[in-house]
Amino acid sequence: MKPLAVVQARMGSSRLPGKVLADLGGETVLARVVHRLSRARSVQQIIVATSISAKDDAVAYECDRLQVECFRGSEHDVLDRYYRCADAFAPSAVVRITADCPLIDPALVDLTIRAFEENTCDYASNALVPRYPRGLDVEVFTMSALARAWREASQPYEREHVTPYLYEHPDLFRLFSCQAEADYSHHRWTLDTAHDLELVRAIYARFGNQHHFGWWEVLQVLGNEPRLALLNCHVVQKAVHA
Secondary structure, three states: OOOEEEEEOOOOOOOOOOHHHOEEOOEEHHHHHHHHHOOOOOOOEEEEEEEOOHHHHHHHHHHHHHOOEEEEEOOOOHHHHHHHHHHOOOOOEEEEEEOOOOOOOHHHHHHHHHHHHHOOOOEEEOOOOOOOOEOOOOEEEEHHHHHHHHHHOOOHHHHHHOOHHHHOOOOOOOEEEOOOOOOOOOOEOOOOOHHHHHHHHHHHHHOOOOOOOOHHHHHHHHHHOHHHHHHOOOOOOOOOOO
């Protein structure tokens, strides 16, 4: 059975509130993520997991517009939200994508799922050892591993960020790292600030605001226009343990 893809989305953001519904070339950021993820051949179904907070009603409305299923759960205990969302669909495995990754590449999603299956592991990710650009993160894990994390994780950051209990306990879980052939981790393609949004909008504009392009093509654009990367090169990523 193909894994279930759960897209984590919320309106609250300390640095860029409402970013998941920000306009990105005529579509919302969330729509871009869903459209790109829907091209992954290895994904069974896409669910958007948002919170029960009133401010996330807008996310639920956007899901209705996109005709994608929406699950609503805890605002702050995101691990609980994730587990309850996945448990409602009883998949054998779950793919975790965050809605602040509007350049997510379906080919990398398929690659990570294939690695997960071929290596018979509990958790596989292309971000375990960062070599891909930030913003292309894919995590795949078994439902049983998620359930154990849900039962046992007790630190606030473990509940907020969903998967640290998995990748920080190699003694409990079989981990596999999918790595790019070269190190591209200095590229920042995630969406956390207005400067990030400026870069992502510029990238989409280079492709006529369509979403049928891959991460290698983005690298080529930045190679031809290196000044684009200066738009957000100063942004510091928020630490998981902060």
